[in-house]
Amino acid sequence: MRILVTGGAGYVGCATVETLLAAGHAVVVLDSLVTSSRGRLPAEARLVEGSVADRPAVAELLRSERIEAVLHCAARSLVGESMRDPGLYLRENVAGGIALLDALADAGVDRFVFSSSAAVYGVPERTPIDEETPAAPINPYGASKLALETALRAWGARGLRAISLRYFNVAGASERSGEAHDPETHLIPNLLAAARTGEPVTLFGDDFPTPDGTPVRDYIHVLDLADAHLAALERTEGIPAGLTVCNLGTGHGFSVKEVLAAAEAVTGRPIPRTVGPRRAGDPPVLVAANERARTLLGWTPRRSTLPEMIGSAWAWEQRRGEVPA
Ligand SMILES: NC(=O)c1ccc[n+]([C@@H]2O[C@H](COP(=O)([O-])OP(=O)(O)OC[C@H]3O[C@@H](n4cnc5c(N)ncnc54)[C@H](O)[C@@H]3O)[C@@H](O)[C@H]2O)c1
Known part of the structure; x- marks a missing residue:
């Protein structure tokens, strides 16, 4: 095509x-x-x-x-x-x-x-x-x-x-493409930036009605x-x-604190954090029902685990020379 x-x-x-x-x-x-x-x-x-x-x-x-x-x-x-x-x-x-x-x-x-x-x-x-x-x-x-x-x-x-x-x-990242938005508002690149620089990342609220108090996303x-x-x-x-x-989406959610712990495991570095107020309009849980994608497209997510998503993003940043050896 x-x-x-x-x-x-x-x-x-x-x-x-x-x-x-x-x-x-x-x-x-x-x-x-x-x-x-x-x-x-x-x-x-x-x-x-x-x-x-x-x-x-x-x-x-x-x-x-x-x-x-x-x-x-x-x-x-x-x-x-x-x-x-x-x-x-x-x-x-x-x-x-x-x-x-x-x-x-x-x-x-x-x-x-x-x-x-x-x-x-x-x-x-x-x-x-x-x-x-x-x-x-x-x-x-x-x-x-x-x-x-x-x-x-x-x-x-x-x-x-x-x-x-x-x-x-x-x-996550592919061979050539990772997240580089300006400003970056997404959690994983911001966690990796905190791991790299030592500057704390802000968690927007830890009093949500979720198991660990932080929002769950797919x-x-x-x-x-x-x-x-x-x-x-x-x-x-x-x-x-x-x-x-x-x-x-995958139909499965991870909390902000779960993503943070996985980013610490992938990078082998502590990630400093502060807790700020909730952002307006941030729901506690956003998870997709994905049956339609599975049936209409014959599609199954294969790589959407935290270690693979965060690991590929971290590797991509290293390939870009952004992480000091
Ligand atoms: N990244 C996410 O988590 C996410 C989530 C939901 C939806 N989306 C959607 O996916 C799409 C891609 O997002 P992304 O994260 O890759 O963003 P990105 O900013 O990296 O990519 C957008 C691209 O569109 C180009 N562009 C913008 N306006 C244009 C125009 N008028 N004509 C031609 N090119 C133009 C930009 O130069 C850029 O290359 C967007 O439509 C976004 O709304 C992204």
Whole structure:
């Protein structure tokens, strides 16, 4: 298959590009490099620098590269930034995404996989969270993901066959791609930074109604996520027009303190911590029900253990030369 990966120079996109290439697919990456750099992309993937919002240029790219399916990873994805500047998130993630869908229609491409997020669920009433759980995002980032899903449903009338993958907490590293967001808000890279620098990491609350008082989250290895993208891209051939949503998580949660202890074991270093107040809108437990991903995609997470996720992230940081010998 000939696949366009938007945002393919980013953390998730690049790990997925590696998996798609290894499966024998041809990959073109469209990325504005606004939160990434070209450095980590494998040489076999052609990089086109530009924005998904540029409808004529994207339509021309789809035609000239004879693209059959699009994986849309490009987005702004910082919750705090989305609270401060909601317009940026609606322009980039929603208006930009709609321009991309128009370009697909212009070029006659009808297969689409979308990087969505568990943020669409907001603070759900029950857990594990299945796809029928009402979507009620509590920040503009989650709202932007839900809005593009609404657009995908509407584009079904134009023949688009779309799968939206609602990721839970992505973690770990591939050969070339690990987490390097700026600012970094995710737990595991921040724990590894604390192990490296000795600067304490802040735990946001230890009085939640969970066994050890810290929040429980569902972590998924970025290479398990990449496998699910490969399966979803292949699956878009056989589904009816319209939108199919699908959670991507393991169905099992780890508490912040469990992740911290595992990071100390992997790095062999103590991780200094302080306990701060809870963050607004942080639920005690967020765990995915993943039966749909298992049946629809024939997918099983294989590497999403704490030692594998944290170990691969730590090894990736060492390969980048960020850890003193
Ligand atoms: N990492 C996670 O834990 C997580 C969880 C849920 C959902 N997601 C979603 O997965 C996707 C990838 O996340 P990530 O962690 O790899 O982020 P990232 O910031 O590393 O990657 C995003 C990529 O998109 C590119 N980009 C942004 N706007 C663009 C535009 N208008 N045109 C072209 N390229 C553009 C950036 O330059 C970057 O390379 C995002 O859609 C994000 O919302 C990520």
